[in-house]
Amino acid sequence: MAWNVFKFCTVLRGLGSIMILLVLGVVGVTYYSVVVTNYGPALLDGGLHSLLSAVVLILFHFLLVMLLWSYFSVVLTDPGSVPPNWRPTADEERGEADPLNDSEFNGLPSDSSNQRIRYCRKCNQLKPPRCHHCSVCGRCVLKMDHHCVWVVNCVGAQNYKYFLLFLFYTFLETTLVTLALLSNFLTFFSDEEFPGTPGTLATTFISFVLNLAFALSVLGFLIMHISLVTANTTTIEAYEKKTTPKWRYDLGRKKNFEQVFGTDKRSSEKLNPHPRPGNLEKTFLVIIDTEASCIVLLYSYRQVEFMFLEARGTICLGYGM
Numbered sequence: 001m002a003w004n005v006f007k008f009c010t011v012l013r014g015l016g017s018i019m020i021l022l023v024l025g026v027v028g029v030t031y032y033s034v035v036v037t038n039y040g041p042a043l044l045d046g047g048l049h050s051l052l053s054a055v056v057l058i059l060f061h062f063l064l065v066m067l068l069w070s071y072f073s074v075v076l077t078d079p080g081s082v083p084p085n086w087r088p089t090a091d092e093e094r095g096e097a098d099p100l101n102d103s104e105f106n107g108l109p110s111d112s113s114n115q116r117i118r119y120c121r122k123c124n125q126l127k128p129p130r131c132h133h134c135s136v137c138g139r140c141v142l143k144m145d146h147h148c149v150w151v152v153n154c155v156g157a158q159n160y161k162y163f164l165l166f167l168f169y170t171f172l173e174t175t176l177v178t179l180a181l182l183s184n185f186l187t188f189f190s191d192e193e194f195p196g197t198p199g200t201l202a203t204t205f206i207s208f209v210l211n212l213a214f215a216l217s218v219l220g221f222l223i224m225h226i227s228l229v230t231a232n233t234t235t236i237e238a239y240e241k242k243t244t245p246k247w248r249y250d251l252g253r254k255k256n257f258e259q260v261f262g263t264d265k266r267s268s269e270k271l272n273p274h275p276r277p278g279n280l281e282k283t284f285l286v287i288i289d290t291e292a293s294c295i296v297l298l299y300s301y302r303q304v305e306f307m308f309l310e311a312r313g314t315i316c317l318g319y320g321m
Contacts, residue, residue, distance in 0.1 A: 033207035063173040070166035073273040079156025080142030145234040167222045174215035181208040232256035
């Protein structure tokens, strides 16, 4: 019997708030272990131990706030959808500047031989470059990276920065918790007497194991996505372009990074899940740098106007209605 992938997508869609509650449950157990059980009472001990506890608690709460801010930004932010009646004016996917005429749109979606126009048969609409259909969400997503069950949302053009920050602060938070609870964890395997009840010991043990597991797994995802950002690609595109000799959207590491995190040079703006300057307009811009022979799909943020100034011989293609 063949396995039906669409039934699996339905299951993922049905998880919904369960995954959010699971994340909050892990946060709650960790908070109880670090603040209530171990480092909160240590503030009353006095001396160097109290100072160390205060430092740990300050870092813990700061990273926790940034983690939750990033997490709910990914959950609540629309990853980006195709504007109604969007039509390309040229073959943006293949970098051809020849205008598309009305006759090429006739017969869609029945005519599948036309390789110049991307059409989604499930959404019954045209697809811009770097846009993919998500079977879980049931729609096309701009610059789709993947559907993440942990955030119950697709990761795409509009919330990719928040997703990266979520990974970043999750790694820092889980690493901090792992180091903070390491001594208590080692006590579990020694003959030393553990201060507290068996329940607090069990909670500390579980929190250490969970945070260590998350720290190691998230580190791998973080490294992978940083490499994707520097190449201006997504998880889906990385799989699709295995045989592509040169990736046409690669502008160089600096500009690739700025497309995700914005052009503001202040670290405080890049490392907080605050929206980038300017509103995301429902317009697609493909910039063709004729000198570099490089095509870059932008989603017309106002802060990327520097691209128009720096790129030579640029042509803007595509429009939204």
